[in-house]
Amino acid sequence: MLLTAVIKDLDILSIKGNVNIEISKIAYDSREVVENGVFVAISGFKVDGHNYIQKAIDKGAKVIILENEVDIDEGITVIKVEDSRLALAKVSTNYYNHPTQKFNLVGITGTNGKTSVTYFIKAIYDYMNKPTSIIGTIGTVINNQVIPNKNTTPESLNLNAIFNDMVNAKVENCIMEVSSHALNLNRVGYCDFNTGIFTNLSPDHLELHNTMEEYFNAKAKLFHMTSDYNIINMDDEYGKRLIQRVKDNDAKVITYGLEKEADIYAKDIICGDEFTKYTVVTPNGTMDITVNIPGIIYVYNSLAAIAYGYCNNIGLMDIQQGINSLKGITGRLEVIYNDDDYKVIVDFAHTEDGLEKALNTIRPFVKGRIILVFGVYAAAGEKGRDKRVGMGKIAAKYSDVAVVTSDNPKDQDPELIIQEIVEAIQEEKGNYKAIIDRREAINYAIEISRKDDVILLTGKGHETSQIIGTEEIPFNEKEIVNEIINNMKNIKIG
Numbered sequence: 501m502l503l504t505a506v507i508k509d510l511d512i513l514s515i516k517g518n519v520n521i522e523i524s525k526i527a528y529d530s531r532e533v534v535e536n537g538v539f540v541a542i543s544g545f546k547v548d549g550h551n552y553i554q555k556a557i558d559k560g561a562k563v564i565i566l567e568n569e570v571d572i573d574e575g576i577t578v579i580k581v582e583d584s585r586l587a588l589a590k591v592s593t594n595y596y597n598h599p600t601q602k603f604n605l606v607g608i609t610g611t612n613g614k615t616s617v618t619y620f621i622k623a624i625y626d627y628m629n630k631p632t633s634i635i636g637t638i639g640t641v642i643n644n645q646v647i648p649n650k651n652t653t654p655e656s657l658n659l660n661a662i663f664n665d666m667v668n669a670k671v672e673n674c675i676m677e678v679s680s681h682a683l684n685l686n687r688v689g690y691c692d693f694n695t696g697i698f699t700n701l702s703p704d705h706l707e708l709h710n711t712m713e714e715y716f717n718a719k720a721k722l723f724h725m726t727s728d729y730n731i732i733n734m735d736d737e738y739g740k741r742l743i744q745r746v747k748d749n750d751a752k753v754i755t756y757g758l759e760k761e762a763d764i765y766a767k768d769i770i771c772g773d774e775f776t777k778y779t780v781v782t783p784n785g786t787m788d789i790t791v792n793i794p795g796i797i798y799v800y801n802s803l804a805a806i807a808y809g810y811c812n813n814i815g816l817m818d819i820q821q822g823i824n825s826l827k828g829i830t831g832r833l834e835v836i837y838n839d840d841d842y843k844v845i846v847d848f849a850h851t852e853d854g855l856e857k858a859l860n861t862i863r864p865f866v867k868g869r870i871i872l873v874f875g876v877y878a879a880a881g882e883k884g885r886d887k888r889v890g891m892g893k894i895a896a897k898y899s900d901v902a903v904v905t906s907d908n909p910k911d912q913d914p915e916l917i918i919q920e921i922v923e924a925i926q927e928e929k930g931n932y933k934a935i936i937d938r939r940e941a942i943n944y945a946i947e948i949s950r951k952d953d954v955i956l957l958t959g960k961g962h963e964t965s966q967i968i969g970t971e972e973i974p975f976n977e978k979e980i981v982n983e984i985i986n987n988m989k990n991i992k993i994g
């Protein structure tokens with residue numbers, strides 16, 4: 501491809517060298533550069549990509565896009581820009597020939613519920629036999645094949661490569677989770693979103709955003725990038741503010757919630773231990789809905805999908821059948837063991853709000869105790885500490901026994917994380933046991949369980965590994981629970 505085509509409409513501060521050259525590929529990691537490639541130098545969180553420019557040239561880069569002054573040999577084309585990540589988004593969409601103009605792109609943002617909403621929308625389209633793709637925490641799904649993603653919302657270059665695969669696979673609709681990181685770091689720059697969906701906002705990722713206001717502003721960016729609809733949860737305080745902020749945009753605001761004021765609302769809600777039923781009211785009529793996951797949060801998440809269906813002229817019957825066809829979502833209040841004595845449930849709750857909602861959803865159906873096994877991943881510093889304390893307090897308040905253990909401690913000290921959680925539980929006079937090793941913690945929870953207890957394992961959800969330090973260790977909670985229970989049964993029989 502000609503470099504002039506790749507840099508078309510790029511905001512450039514200066515150019516040194518020839519732009520009338522053929523280039524092969526783009527890379528933002530020097531290790532990925534190929535002969536005649538373009539290297540985009542990014543000032544990262546850990547290292548500075550500008551320090552790898554010589555390595556990229558040694559590997560064959562003929563073009564360097566950068567934001568800081570660096571001495572570079574003659575013969576290399578050097579393009580200086582204000583913001584390398586934004587430039588990466590521009591050259592990536594140019595390189596792949598603007599793939600998001602070729603299908604319907606839906607972006608979902610909010611602290612919790614994004615993955616679930618993608619699955620509800622996909623279930624509706626699946627029921628209608630329409631090719632639909634997902635990009636999110638569980639991975640990228642094209643033609644029902646799941647490809648893991650490094651990030652919930654991948655970097656712009658990777659994202660555009662995925663979009664291009666979708667064009668080649670003749671995908672008509674792509675439903676994508678858009679993280680606040682992605683919005684702040686321009687990973688979704690120049691994407692043509694048809695629809696944006698806002699689920700809710702509660703404290704999370706404050707190590708990156710510093711304040712709730714900054715976090716909200718990052719999320720709100722999505723709703724200025726949409727052409728057709730902005731679908732917003734009007735029961736959420738930040739949702740209300742978002743409506744005011746974007747009501748005059750070209751994209752039409754459609755609201756959902758539990759109050760009559762919403763365009764799409766739910767009434768007559770019946771909560772079961774493995775389902776929720778309600779009647780949805782839309783401008784096109786009413787319909788009974790059964791969601792095969794318990795809890796009011798899944799009323800909200802399915803309402804977002806119904807609002808989306810309404811905006812896209814999908815019939816109420818298709819919506820109803822589609823939602824009902826979803827039998828569950830991996831790691832979202834998923835019952836992984838159930839016998840006459842006790843039940844083990846896995847949930848991906850990893851924020852204060854998520855944990856509180858998960859505990860409150862199951863509480864009315866638990867005759868015995870709730871034994872919660874949980875940890876917290878939060879970066880170092882005050883913001884991280886707030887999250888550990890917050891989740892510790894919720895555990896103390898809403899569970900009967902809290903087994904405090906490790907989530908993905910990553911580069912943080914697992915003992916310190918646990919100590920901070922425990923201090924919060926002690927303050928609330930909660931009942932707890934701290935066990936650093938997650939497998940041992942699960943073992944302990946199972947050992948102490950009695951008839952009618954429910955063991956709730958939170959934080960891992962669909963994940964099948966644990967990240968300790970820089971090592972990713974296989975950790976499949978479903979398999980581990982079954983192993984532990986089988987061993988116990990064998991010991992009893994023996």
Ligand SMILES: CC(=O)N[C@H]1[C@@H](OP(=O)(O)OP(=O)(O)OC[C@H]2O[C@@H](n3ccc(=O)[nH]c3=O)[C@H](O)[C@@H]2O)O[C@H](CO)[C@@H](O)[C@@H]1O[C@H](C)C(=O)N[C@@H](C)C(=O)N[C@H](CCC(=O)O)C(=O)O
Binds near residue numbers: 541543544546549651
């Ligand atoms: C903190 C953070 O967000 N980091 C993201 C960021 O990394 P970075 O650019 O700062 O990486 P860096 O290691 O400092 O390297 C800087 C530059 O030097 C380059 N480099 C580096 C080494 C080398 O030898 N050669 C070289 O060229 C790197 O490729 C990079 O371009 O940009 C990378 C590319 O987009 C991301 O993969 C990476 O996400 C990391 C893995 C991460 O953990 N991110 C989390 C916080 C995140 O983004 N989470 C959200 C979802 C959260 C949620 O939903 O709950 C997400 O969307 O995933």
Ligand SMILES: Nc1ncnc2c1ncn2[C@@H]1O[C@H](COP(=O)(O)OP(=O)(O)OP(=O)(O)O)[C@@H](O)[C@H]1O
Binds near residue numbers: 611613699848
């Ligand atoms: N609407 C909601 N409100 C509050 N909590 C929710 C809601 N929906 C889901 N949750 C909680 O958040 C957890 C994660 O749900 P989900 O994966 O749908 O969210 P997410 O926004 O995609 O999160 P992430 O981006 O981190 O994957 C669930 O297991 C549940 O505990």
